Amino acid sequence: MTAAETTQPTGIVVLISGSGTNLQALIDATSDAAYGVRILAVGADRAGISGLHKAAAAGIPTFVCRVEDHESRADWDAALAERIADHEPAFVVSAGFMKLLGPRVLADHVVINTHPALLPAFPGAHAVRDALAAGASVTGCTVHVVDAGVDTGPVLAQSTVEVRQGDTEDTLHERIKAVEHPLLVNIVGRAAREGITVTDGKVSIP
Numbered sequence: 639m640t641a642a643e644t645t646q647p648t649g650i651v652v653l654i655s656g657s658g659t660n661l662q663a664l665i666d667a668t669s670d671a672a673y674g675v676r677i678l679a680v681g682a683d684r685a686g687i688s689g690l691h692k693a694a695a696a697g698i699p700t701f702v703c704r705v706e707d708h709e710s711r712a713d714w715d716a717a718l719a720e721r722i723a724d725h726e727p728a729f730v731v732s733a734g735f736m737k738l739l740g741p742r743v744l745a746d747h748v749v750i751n752t753h754p755a756l757l758p759a760f761p762g763a764h765a766v767r768d769a770l771a772a773g774a775s776v777t778g779c780t781v782h783v784v785d786a787g788v789d790t791g792p793v794l795a796q797s798t799v800e801v802r803q804g805d806t807e808d809t810l811h812e813r814i815k816a817v818e819h820p821l822l823v824n825i826v827g828r829a830a831r832e833g834i835t836v837t838d839g840k841v842s843i844p
């Protein structure tokens with residue numbers, strides 16, 4: 639047994655809104671005890687998405703916290719913060735979670751997000767479409783810590799992807815996901831094994 643296998647894995651909560659291919663990459667990585675991560679729960683802002691089926695198939699507890707089930711966005715923010723806290727994660731991974739997280743979640747939890755563009759270029763919900771529309775020849779993905787802005791938090795790592803002639807939003811996004819998955823797995827594993835510190839808007843993994 640290696641040293642990593644004798645220590646407890648770091649618990650995380652993953653938030654999703656869609657197909658959950660990044661989640662699946664994380665689930666696959668956790669099958670190796672040396673990776674050092676345990677997914678305690680997967681949360682979503684909507685029901686019936688395939689990412690939740692992927693979590694259930696892996697035996698991971700799931701929860702759904704929908705904005706429309708709360709009187710206000712602030713109530714939803716507080717409820718989501720509590721649903722996450724129930725699992726006592728070391729940190730949270732937003733892997734295709736398509737809602738802006740509120741101040742309560744961000745005060746209570748360190749959140750690592752993955753974004754399908756080279757931030758600060760193309761923030762927001764349509765990053766792949768926006769990069770194509772702008773005629774970018776190179777785009778990619780960014781793993782960063784979430785702050786109060788829209789995709790403005792401190793960057794942990796980036797990978798580039800060439801835009802090809804004839805690319806559609808779908809073909810380009812698929813190639814971005816191919817580099818996004820290993821990048822997210824790598825950074826989440828390092829943050830879990832080595833620790834992650836956010837101080838005065840600066841992030842470090844020792």
Ligand code: GRF
Binds near residue numbers: 654660734752753815
């Ligand atoms: C990812 O490309 C992520 O960066 C973006 O949405 C996509 C989610 O894909 N925000 P999936 O649900 O992990 O397949």
